[in-house]
Amino acid sequence: MTAPDLPAELKAALEAKLQGRSRSDAADRASLISRTYRDGGGSGAIRSEADALAYALARMPATYAAVTASLNALREIRPDFAPTSLLDAGAGPGTATWAAAEAFPSLQSFALLDANSALRALALDLGSRSLRLRDMKYRRGEAFAALADGEAADLVVASYMIGEVSEAERTALADLMWAKTRDTLLVVEPGTPAGYGRIIALRARLILAGAHVAAPCPHDRNCPLTAPDWCHFTQRLPRSRAHKQIKGAELPYEDEKFSYVALTRVPVARHPARVLTQPDITKAELRAKLCTPGGVAIATVPRRAKADYARARRWRWGAAVKEES
Numbered sequence: 001m002t003a004p005d006l007p008a009e010l011k012a013a014l015e016a017k018l019q020g021r022s023r024s025d026a027a028d029r030a031s032l033i034s035r036t037y038r039d040g041g042g043s044g045a046i047r048s049e050a051d052a053l054a055y056a057l058a059r060m061p062a063t064y065a066a067v068t069a070s071l072n073a074l075r076e077i078r079p080d081f082a083p084t085s086l087l088d089a090g091a092g093p094g095t096a097t098w099a100a101a102e103a104f105p106s107l108q109s110f111a112l113l114d115a116n117s118a119l120r121a122l123a124l125d126l127g128s129r130s131l132r133l134r135d136m137k138y139r140r141g142e143a144f145a146a147l148a149d150g151e152a153a154d155l156v157v158a159s160y161m162i163g164e165v166s167e168a169e170r171t172a173l174a175d176l177m178w179a180k181t182r183d184t185l186l187v188v189e190p191g192t193p194a195g196y197g198r199i200i201a202l203r204a205r206l207i208l209a210g211a212h213v214a215a216p217c218p219h220d221r222n223c224p225l226t227a228p229d230w231c232h233f234t235q236r237l238p239r240s241r242a243h244k245q246i247k248g249a250e251l252p253y254e255d256e257k258f259s260y261v262a263l264t265r266v267p268v269a270r271h272p273a274r275v276l277t278q279p280d281i282t283k284a285e286l287r288a289k290l291c292t293p294g295g296v297a298i299a300t301v302p303r304r305a306k307a308d309y310a311r312a313r314r315w316r317w318g319a320a321v322k323e324e325s
């Protein structure tokens, strides 16, 4: 499985671009951009090269980690999946493209699209430092037009993107992305109730259009969770010195919460359940909340059931529960 931290080549490229620039200016820009996001303003605050770099330094490590965790879950369910083409919709600085390139050595062509010129320029610059990514095709433009006349790909990814289009446009976007998916569509969103709500609406719509869920759900039925609960996962990632400075953070790591869905054209062999939160362990037993085809189940495994307990000890929040476990 791929590690959640940025590939060394990408980390070095970002740090090289920061050389000779003021870190406090980058930190101020990053904080303005995240405030705009929190207020529902989207990527509109990213206008210049300096803004794009500040955004990438602050957010790329976390969105990369979330996409990597989602791709790892997909690969666990589909170890034979070997896509050769990728389409990264709303690619920004190219985060999901870097993550997919790491996850799938089979990928040969990388098509990206985004409306933001500053993020596109940064992605091309970062990609030019990678042998695999330097020939990426990055189209600047509105997703609707770019998708409508763009080519289909084996793997289509939209990472932290669908929340930036209106609810009315989102259904058309979901249909368009699915139309351009030859095999698998992965959509990743922030792990908030709103992010989950967008994932679940897209999931329901595309299942009606014939899609099958590969991950995280072990079924194509309606999500069994009800508000205030929502399906989300968390990925811990290391923070580099530059990352800490830009975020004004002390801790050497951060935990990114995310929601995702991976949809395939053909049904896949799924595992029987997925772990929905970190299991509770007491002196007597392990208790885990699982999503199963029959709904949410609480599995209780007593310590005295030695073999079962040893298997259950490997369960982590977000993990697929295997047949034998």
Ligand SMILES: C[S@@+](CC[C@H](N)C(=O)[O-])C[C@H]1O[C@@H](n2cnc3c(N)ncnc32)[C@H](O)[C@@H]1O
Pocket (backbone or CB within 6 Å): 043, 059, 060, 063, 064, 089, 090, 091, 092, 093, 094, 095, 096, 113, 114, 115, 116, 119, 141, 142, 143, 144, 158, 159, 160, 161, 164, 165
């Ligand atoms: C939060 S950023 C995420 C960037 C990248 N996918 C990542 O995970 O780091 C959202 C991106 O979606 C792009 N975007 C939003 N709406 C778009 C649209 N209608 N057409 C094209 N790009 C769009 C923005 O320009 C921005 O680059």
